[in-house]
Amino acid sequence: MKRFTLMLLAVFIISISFMRPFAKELVRRAVGLLFLVSLAAEASAITYLVDRDFGIDGKVVGYITTDGTIGTLASANIVDWNLYTEDGVSVLSQRGPLNATNEGLDPANWGVLVRGAALTATATELSFDFGSVGNDLVIFQVAPLGNATDYYCLAANADGTCLNPASESIDINGPSAPHPSLSHTGLVSIGVIDSGPCTDTDGDGFCDDEDVCPRDNPNDTDGDGVCDSDDPCPLDNPDDANADGVCDTTAPVDDCSSLEPGRLRGLCNAYCEATNCDGEHKASDRACNRLMGRYLVASDGEMPPCAVDAEP
The missing domain is CATH 1.10.12 (Lyase 2-enoyl-coa Hydratase; Chain  A, domain 2)
Structure with missing residues (x-):
């Protein structure tokens, strides 16, 4: 135009x-x-949050940013991404050119290929048509593209590039590694824009209906499985080691203390705590993955201190 x-x-x-x-x-x-x-x-860039759950075998969470094109997308329309991938054994982070540059990394380490017309976008959703009759695919991969390893792939039909036809699949570290895969039919939503503010009483980045401790930020400072607002000794685990009726008031361990106080630190505390809580107070995988996506957007792709990150 x-x-x-x-x-x-x-x-x-x-x-x-x-x-x-x-x-x-x-x-x-x-x-x-x-x-x-x-x-x-001229279109404005749109960032779609990705939260793909492969069950106990793996996940893909993060974001994909397009140039704002609505309709069918090509490789050139994908301007940036940060995808944190697990296969049940190993982890891998893939970064787009903007994110890599911001982190002082070489953008040439990663690439994306869109083939065919199966990848489409609306103003609120990024989708892939697994029912396409052609060899349509989208693959985010550690360079070089087409090397048959270290990828997140959406494929309509098998052509040797990705694991299975009509599926999304993960590969980390090659043929000997696990290969989580999900079979699909028809049009499937891959990413959505952030739905915006919700009720978040404690301001920790979790909506109240997903927050294990909706009144507390952090939720469980001492990691004893009891929300701070319900914990008689929120800084101690155990609460009263010497049974003298007085809280020991030990100093909490804060994995996110290096961050400046504010939204990013709150998101970090919420994510790190939710992934380490035990019992009935452990957050759902979906809630944790959604929070990871929000953290990656807020931090320009930098992982939370408590998350294991693998760079190629």
Whole structure:
């Protein structure tokens, strides 16, 4: 659109010298309006949160950012990503060019390939059509692309690039590693935009309906499985080691203490705590994965201190 507009602008500039004064003014105004319309039509980037659960075998969580194109997407429309991947044994982080550059890493270490027309976007959702009859696929992979290892892949049909047809699959460390895979039919949502604010009483990044301790941030400072607001000694585990009726008040361990106080530190505390809680107070995998996605967006792709991160 922009290139076409610039071509028209060049033609008008050449032609305008042959026009009468009043016609020149009309053309100038028309060209200016056309140029403004073209700028307004330029899409703004859209970030979709990814939360793909492969059960006990693995997961993919993070985000994919497009240039804002609505409809069918190609490789060039994917401008950035940060995908934290687990296969049940190993972990892998894949980063797009913007995220890698921000982290001081070489963007050439990772790539993305979109083939066919199965990947589509709306203003709120990123989807892949696993029912496509062609060899359509999307693959995020440690370079070089097509090396048959270290990838997150969405494939419509088997062509040797990814594990199975009509499935999304994970590979970390090659053929000898586990290969979590999910079979699909038809159009499947892969990512959605952040749905926006919800009721979050304690401000820890978990909506109240997903928060194991909706009144507390952090939820369980001493890690004893009891929410701070219900814990008689929220800084002690055990609460009263010498049974003298007085809390021991030991100092809590804070994995996120290196972060500045604020939203990022709150998200970090919530994620690190939720993944370490035990018993009935352990957060659901879906809640943890959703929080990881929010943390990655807020931190420009940097992992929480308590998360294991593997770089190629």
